[in-house]
Amino acid sequence: MMRNPAMTDVARLAGVSHQTVSRVLNDHPNVREQTRSRVRAAIAELGYRPNRAARTLVTGRSQSIGVVTQNSTLYGPASLLAAFEQAAAEAGFAVSVGSVSVLDRRSIAEAVARHLDHRVAGIMVIAPVTSANEALDDLPADVPLVAIDGDPRRSAALVTVDQVTGARDATRHLLDAGHQTVWHVSGPAEWFDSAGRIEGWREALRAAGAELPPLMPADWTAASGYRAGQMLARMPEVTAIFAANDHLALGILRAMSERGRRVPEEVSIVGFDDVPEAAYFIPPLTTIRPDFGAVARASLALLLEQIESGLPTTSRQTVAPTLVSRASVAPPPR
Amino acid sequence: MMRNPAMTDVARLAGVSHQTVSRVLNDHPNVREQTRSRVRAAIAELGYRPNRAARTLVTGRSQSIGVVTQNSTLYGPASLLAAFEQAAAEAGFAVSVGSVSVLDRRSIAEAVARHLDHRVAGIMVIAPVTSANEALDDLPADVPLVAIDGDPRRSAALVTVDQVTGARDATRHLLDAGHQTVWHVSGPAEWFDSAGRIEGWREALRAAGAELPPLMPADWTAASGYRAGQMLARMPEVTAIFAANDHLALGILRAMSERGRRVPEEVSIVGFDDVPEAAYFIPPLTTIRPDFGAVARASLALLLEQIESGLPTTSRQTVAPTLVSRASVAPPPR
C-alpha cells in the first residue's frame, strides 16, 4: 500500500527542503537553476502531484470556480455552462457545478454557501430570472462573483447577451422585407431574456411607426410555441412573427404547416438562439445567434479580474448577437 | 475584517472542546443530548460552516465527485450531466466537471489526475467512444470509477442505455407497420451508441427475415442527416428509415420535404433520444426515449457503493429505453 508522495518525499529525493520544492512549484524567483531542475527531476521521478486540499487549506482559496445554475437542459444555459467550463479549464481553474431546481433566494444562497465551504476562488451565477437576481443582493460582498444574464439594471459584475439589439435586428429584418408589422411570441415573463427581447421588438416597431400587435406570451418550449402558432395561423393578417427562441419557432412552424399556411410565402418567421438544428427546420430558420463563447470568456475575465485584484467590479459587459439569414423570411403576400 | 468562524470558535462559545463539536457535526453517538444541543446552538449563533478543505486534507477524500466528459452540447451527454449533477447533489456530493476537448487517452488521464489532485471521492466518465474506453484501462484501479456509455465488453463499473433493444424496437416498429425493410442512418463509427443501434437494427431485420440494406453512416448532426436524406429521398424503394438520433431524423425530414416525399405517407421515420422538440417536428417524430435520469441514478448508486465499500465493482447495468409513438410512422404506400 503506497500512499501518494508528498512534498517532503520530493524534497528528500532532491536533497532539499520541502519549502524549496514549494518554491519551485510556485515559480518563485529565488531558486538556483540547478536546484530547480533537480527538484523537477525528483517530481517527475516520483510522479508527484500537489495535494490541492492542503494548498486550499493554507491559502484559503482553491483554484476552482463555483457555478450556480438551474438544472435545465435548455440550450442557452447548457451552452453557456459548457463554454464557461472550457474557458475556466484553459485558465487553470476547475469548475464545480451547483445546480438548483428553482432559482429562488434560498436555493441560490444555499448553493453559494456550499461553494464557499469549498473555498472557491469565485462564483459564476447563471441568473436569467428575476428571483435569481434578488438573491444576489443578500450574498456576501467580499467574494468575487459574476452573473450571466442577470438584471441589466441591478447586478454588479454582469455579462449578458444584448437581447434588445438582437430582437430589434430580428424585427427590423422582417419589416425590411416589407411586412406591415411583426407579431411576437415571447418567453416567460420572469426571464430577463424575455423582457429584453420584448423591448427590442417594441422599439423596432415604434421606430418604424408600425402598429404594435398584442403580445403572445409563452414559455420556451416547442409545445407552447405550437399553441401560440395555432392562434396566429388562423389570423390572416399575421404575416410576420418574431419568436423569442428557436424552439418556439419550431412549434409555430408546425402549427402553420398543419393549417396549410406556407412559410415563408404566407408567413415569415425569425427565431432566436441559432440552435444547431435551426438550419434544418422546414423551412430553414432565420434566427439571431448569440455568441455563448464570448459571453463565457467575458464573464471569466471579469471574474479573474476580481480574484486577482481582490476588489469587486461593477463592470458590465454586453455581447452583441448576429442575425443569421435563412429561408424562413420573405416579403408578405400581395 | 472578520474571518470565518472555525471549530474552535464554536467550541469556545459552547464551552466544550473542538473535538466535541466535530463529534456533533459528524453525528457520533457518544455525546450527551444536552451538550449536543448546546453545540448546535453555538453553530447557529456563529453561522459556522465547516471548512471542506480541512476535512478533505485530513480524511484524504472530499465529498465531491469528478465528472469527465467531452465538451459538447450534444443532447445525450448534456442531459446525462444535468441528471447526474442533480442526483449527486441530493446525495450530498458536489460535482466537479472536467471536460476535455477530445476523448483520447492522454486527455482523459489528465482530467482524471486533476480530479484526483482534489481528492474526489469518485469519478464518473461519460465515455461514449472507443478511445475513451481504452483510456480507462490505464487508470489507477483503487479509485471508485463508473463509466456511462462505455464499451459493454470491457469497462468495469458501467451503466448504459440499452441501445440494442432500443434500436430493435424502433426497427421492429417499422416492420410491424408493414414495411419490407428498414434503412438505417447511423452515428459516427467510434461511438458505442452507434454500434449498439446498428446491431439492434441488424438483429431486428434478421429476425424478421428482411433484406439488409446498406448502412448510411453519418455523424450526429442534422446536417449529416440532411445529406443522407438527400440520397434516400431519391430512392423510391426506401419506405422506412431508422435514424440513429432525432437530429439526424430532422435533417432527413427536411430532405424528404424538399424532394416532395411525404412523411409518413411515402416514407416512415423513427428517431432516437426523444429530444423535447421531437413532438413538434413536421410531422411529429416517433422515437426511442432513453431514461437519462435512471442512467444517472444508477451510475451514482454504483459509484456510492464503491465509495462506501472501498472495493471496485464489476457490476454493469443497462437501462431500457421506451418507444414513443408519434405521427412519423405509417404503413408503406401500396
Added chain:
DNA sequence: GAGGGCGATGTTATCGCTAACATGATCGCT
C-alpha cells in the same frame, strides 16, 4: 469495596501544504 467496562469529554498528533522568519554565503562598496 475493588476492579472493570463504558459513556462523555478532552488532549495531542497529523494531514500536506504556504507564509514568515532565520540562517549562511556571496558580493559590492566605501
Added chain:
DNA sequence: AGCGATCATGTTAGCGATAACATCGCCCTC
C-alpha cells in the same frame, strides 16, 4: 577589511479539520 544588501535555502508555525489515545466519572458486578 568591514558591513549591510541580496540571494539561496532551511526551519518553524500555522491553516481547520479528524483520528487516536487519554482521562474522568459512574454504574455494575462479584
